[in-house]
Amino acid sequence: MSLILVHSRWMILELLRQPAYTVSTLIFPSLFYLIFAVPESNDVASSNLLLASFSCFANFGVLFLQFGIGISQERTTSWYQFLRTLPLAPYKLVLARFISSYVFSLLSIGLLIIFAHVYTFISLSTAQWLYFFLAHMGLGLIFCLMGLTLGYWAEEKTALPVGNLIYLPLTFAGGLWKPPTVLPESLKTISEYLPTRQYGEVLWAIVSSQKIEIEYLLGLGIYALVFLILSYIGMSKDFKSRLG
Amino acid sequence: MTQNYLQISHLNKSYGQKHALKNINIHVRSGEKVALLGCNGAGKSTLINIITGLKSLTSGEVSVFGLNPTNLSAKVQSAYLPQTLKFSGFLKVKEVIRLIEKHYQTKIDPNILIRLELDSLLNRFCHGLSGGEERKLGLALCLIGHRPLLILDEPTANVDLVAKNEIHKILIENVKNSEKSILFSSHEMQEVDKLADRVIVLNHGEIIAEGNVSKIKKTFGISKVTFETLAASSSNTSIETSNHAVLNPIELSTSTKIESHPSKTFDSDNVDSTTYEVYGPDSDLIISELVQKNIKFKNLIIEQPSLDEIFMKLWGQKV
Numbered sequence: 001m002s003l004i005l006v007h008s009r010w011m012i013l014e015l016l017r018q019p020a021y022t023v024s025t026l027i028f029p030s031l032f033y034l035i036f037a038v039p040e041s042n043d044v045a046s047s048n049l050l051l052a053s054f055s056c057f058a059n060f061g062v063l064f065l066q067f068g069i070g071i072s073q074e075r076t077t078s079w080y081q082f083l084r085t086l087p088l089a090p091y092k093l094v095l096a097r098f099i100s101s102y103v104f105s106l107l108s109i110g111l112l113i114i115f116a117h118v119y120t121f122i123s124l125s126t127a128q129w130l131y132f133f134l135a136h137m138g139l140g141l142i143f144c145l146m147g148l149t150l151g152y153w154a155e156e157k158t159a160l161p162v163g164n165l166i167y168l169p170l171t172f173a174g175g176l177w178k179p180p181t182v183l184p185e186s187l188k189t190i191s192e193y194l195p196t197r198q199y200g201e202v203l204w205a206i207v208s209s210q211k212i213e214i215e216y217l218l219g220l221g222i223y224a225l226v227f228l229i230l231s232y233i234g235m236s237k238d239f240k241s242r243l244g
Numbered sequence: 245m246t247q248n249y250l251q252i253s254h255l256n257k258s259y260g261q262k263h264a265l266k267n268i269n270i271h272v273r274s275g276e277k278v279a280l281l282g283c284n285g286a287g288k289s290t291l292i293n294i295i296t297g298l299k300s301l302t303s304g305e306v307s308v309f310g311l312n313p314t315n316l317s318a319k320v321q322s323a324y325l326p327q328t329l330k331f332s333g334f335l336k337v338k339e340v341i342r343l344i345e346k347h348y349q350t351k352i353d354p355n356i357l358i359r360l361e362l363d364s365l366l367n368r369f370c371h372g373l374s375g376g377e378e379r380k381l382g383l384a385l386c387l388i389g390h391r392p393l394l395i396l397d398e399p400t401a402n403v404d405l406v407a408k409n410e411i412h413k414i415l416i417e418n419v420k421n422s423e424k425s426i427l428f429s430s431h432e433m434q435e436v437d438k439l440a441d442r443v444i445v446l447n448h449g450e451i452i453a454e455g456n457v458s459k460i461k462k463t464f465g466i467s468k469v470t471f472e473t474l475a476a477s478s479s480n481t482s483i484e485t486s487n488h489a490v491l492n493p494i495e496l497s498t499s500t501k502i503e504s505h506p507s508k509t510f511d512s513d514n515v516d517s518t519t520y521e522v523y524g525p526d527s528d529l530i531i532s533e534l535v536q537k538n539i540k541f542k543n544l545i546i547e548q549p550s551l552d553e554i555f556m557k558l559w560g561q562k563v
Contacts, residue, residue, distance in 0.1 A: 002346070003346060003347065006346045007343075010332070010335060010339060010343055013334070013335065013339065014332055014334040014335055015334075018334055077330065078326055078328045078329050079329070079330060079331055079332050082324070082326060082329055082382075084297075084298060085296050085297070085298065085319065085326075086319060086344070086347050087316045087317075087319040087320040087347055087348075088316075088319075088347060089316065242298075242299075243298075243299055243300040244257070244259060244290075244299045244300060
């Protein structure tokens with residue numbers, strides 16, 4: 001366990017020192033929240049819904065990009081190749097990445113919660129907060145798998161731009177910036193099938209004490225399976241080419 | 245008692261139709277310093293990558309401390325310096341050192357940091373290190389934890405002369421303890437001459453020569469023995485060389501080639517002695533024959549073949 005924490009510590013340090021990463025994962029979601037969500041948070045209901053939307057936006061970004069970029073670097077850089085020669089079981093490096101990703105995810109969501117408490121009428125019961133965090137952490141695994149897929153299929157140099165090209169349109173079309181009802185007509189139909197929309201629907205249900213629709217959980221389950229398969233194929237391909 | 249740290253038997257590695265390594269058989273025992281030599285693309289790095297578990301083998305067997313190279317117990321006992329090692333740029337030198345220390349539950353010897361001039365770089369971010377500094381840091385990391393087997397892929401590449409000498413000293417001191425061994429690849433023959441007690445020469449994925457340095461030199465090298473004979477030492481007829489009369493032509497069964505040059509005094513055109521350059525595989529045998537034939541000589545110089553010449557010869561290139 002101690003080696004897992006040792007590796008997650010350097011991963012966190014390394015990321016905290018990269019302005020490109022901290023801006024896109026910590027600053028952007030907070031800034032977008034302050035610009036787009038705070039002015040619209042006129043009452044408890046809208047405040048709760050907008051916090052749910054932007055926390056999904058933040059969590060998705062952190063987990064998807066951190067896994068995507070991290071894994072693509074892991075495949076190609078001599079530093080990670082060197083780490084593979086240390087007496088360290090490979091799963092420990094993966095677990096360290098999970099821990100560091102979730103630390104950033106909590107930081108990113110935590111910042112939003114602070115702003116929500118300061119500037120909006122946010123009000124959630126203890127049970128709602130508990131489900132709120134559990135849903136983010138649990139469903140976040142799907143976006144880790146999505147990141148793994150990106151990491152194993154994209155090259156190191158293209159992972160960040162490709163990741164952003166997926167992240168920004170998906171969060172917009174998923175209704176995480178603006179409610180799905182105000183999306184352009186053409187996007188409304190597609191939106192229903194996107195993982196970001198289904199993720200948002202689960203969180204919106206939690207913060208507004210509504211029943212979570214099973215179809216959204218089912219949709220997310222299918223995405224999890226698809227990305228699990230894709231990342232497994234990518235990982236096997238990478239493993240074969242790396243070992244020659 | 246010597247122990248087999250590394251054992252490679254009938255190793256083959258192919259990339260599709262291309263054979264990168266063919267029937268490699270190598271062992272490294274405790275206390276040995278083994279150099280792996282070969283031109284670019286000879287298969288040295290592929291072999292090292294297989295030994296460290298970074299690449300798979302097509303057939304054959306590789307065991308490190310009797311274990312599969314990917315086994316954690318094998319990794320605990322060996323250290324690896326890759327040919328290229330770029331550290332995570334956003335980590336400081338001291339953080340990288342601490343990170344590696346945690347895997348061996350021991351601290352680095354501060355003396356190593358001083359000798360490698362890393363003590364003043366501890367707070368520097370790795371992206372600010374020069375190629376030579378990165379190399380020295382990589383080597384320092386390999387020396388954490390007193391691991392018995394060091395596998396170093398070009399350990400002094402990009403390092404300046406002073407640091408190179410210090411690295412050689414550190415490595416020699418490190419292996420003084422007979423429980424430690426080094427397997428290293430290098431393109432620098434002086435380094436090999438200084439560090440290795442056994443060399444393995446690879447060419448196109450095959451071992452073309454193996455043995456201790458003096459054996460390799462004797463087998464593949466030509467020594468040069470230079471000496472001067474005195475005019476009065478022999479009554480042999482003179483022969484012509486370089487348009488000058490040469491006194492005392494000699495014949496030696498232990499030589500492969502003899503060159504002779506007349507020596508003249510400053511105040512006369514007369515040849516009063518001859519300088520011979522005698523080439524042969526064994527300088528000792530040449531001298532014995534000279535003594536046996538009662539040839540009087542002075543100013544004897546023995547030049548052993550350089551590894552550079554030998555390896556150029558082995559790789560079929562003109563020296």
